[in-house]
Amino acid sequence: MIKKAPVGEIPFAIAGDSRIYVTAFVNGSDSLRFLVDTGASSIVLNTNSPKLKGLIHNGELADNLGTSGENSVEYSNDNSVKVGTIQYDKAGCAHIPYPPEYWDGVFGLNGLAAFNIEINYDDFKIYCYPKETLTVEDSYVSLPFTYKYDVPFVHLHIKLNGTLHNLLLEVDTGSDRIIDLNTPFVNKNNLLETKKPFAISRIASSDGGSGELKNVFFDEVIVGPYIMPKVAGAFSTLIFGMQSKENIDGMIGNNFLKRFNMLIDFNADKLYLQPNNFYYTPFYDFLVR
Template sequence: MVTKLLKMKLLLTTIGLFIVLAAFGQAKPETVLPFTIEKNVIYVYCKVNETDSLKFLFDTGADGSVINLSAKVKPDLQINGKSLNRGSNGTNEVDESNGNTINIGEITRTAVSFTLIDFQTDAFDGIMGTDLMKGNIFEIDYNTNEIRFFKQDDPDISYLRYDKMKLHLVDNYPAVESKLLIDGKEYKGIYGLDSGADNLLTIAAPYAKRQKLEGKMRNIGSATSIGSDGSEAVAPVVLCPVINFSGKHLYNIPILLSQSTEG
């Protein structure tokens, strides 16, 4: 089972290695990136090729980065490939641009590939996926609205006071173990860490149906999600009595039982 996990107050992660919750102490970040929060998701500003101040969704749930074809301002890109865009509404072929440069604060990435997708909104210019986060440990601080990028091998980072969790990669999707507690029974699963999701904690359809979760929790409504191609999907929202995450208990949490079979 892979689900989307609600964001926490302070998140620090190395893609492919681990997650910890704490402060860094004496380690000096490679760059500090201010961010804004709109509709529960994180946006940062970056430079692509010669175009500066592009608004990117910071998305730990995306393994590739994207340029939005509906954006008012778009960088100068060469379309030189094709790729498959896989989402909750299915898979489709889209254009791709390779060999680009992106500046993320003081960090420069070269030979960057962007998938080109029309999100049918000009609210943002692109998506920063985990392909641009690898090689760094980064700390998302919701108190100061800053993302601090540290070099992965920084010797000044101490992990002694940190809560540490094993990080799973499911098709390059970062996830951690957690449990739902319903009527005294535990339902263990792998929960995705998706900073690009603005919805509720979402349970994947195959797991929800196999465990008959909809009938075991109180239905409190429904929610509509929109795919990258504009298609809509409606799913029930139920109230989970207890979620056990990293030894902590969260009570009466609304969760969405996905009806999608892909993504």
């Protein structure tokens, strides 16, 4: 997406959960499996990871806001983190006790936003560029973003029951979801009874909480000139955490985001999107069997 040469590259894999995983090394560890998460404000170390035993430094308490609730976690600032060709010294890391089988850690925004980054799902690489305003061709969809709760949000047009809504949505590559609409927005527009769910999902987040989502089909999702019909989104019923907030409308997970190669200009606060080889893939396999 950018003609100039990157200053670093991070190879990644897309797992069956549609999320991005990279190999990392922390404080002299062996290879670790890290989730790439634009919905996490910080790099995270999984305190239940056997590979990180004895390598997590002491820290201080900090607040943590997750999808379904809030809690306090320990945070250290003196970590050595290597991901791809990128080396971070004195990296800040939150300590969160995920189940050990999930991942060893999370590669969050304080690591990603040290550069302008291109997440290229065709090449399976994250390209890192100097943090200066980039020149991007007009053919890419440009979405300005703003920070709320320390993570990026964009406006996206979604049509529901024939009505077009301009929604403020979190950009969350760390979620395996498609597009989830927050409980206050769902209740305000009386949406729960307007569409029959094709499935019910239970979710868990970094705060340790969980909740229920009603999976439904949205009429359309509009990304610049691209009109995507019958997108499998969801209505939230959560009453705690990010999806209970009234000043935001929901979140975009990587099951949607992976359909576009994505350039994040952290200097100009702009997100650029370009459809890729995943654009026409099914949202859920069971819907096409």
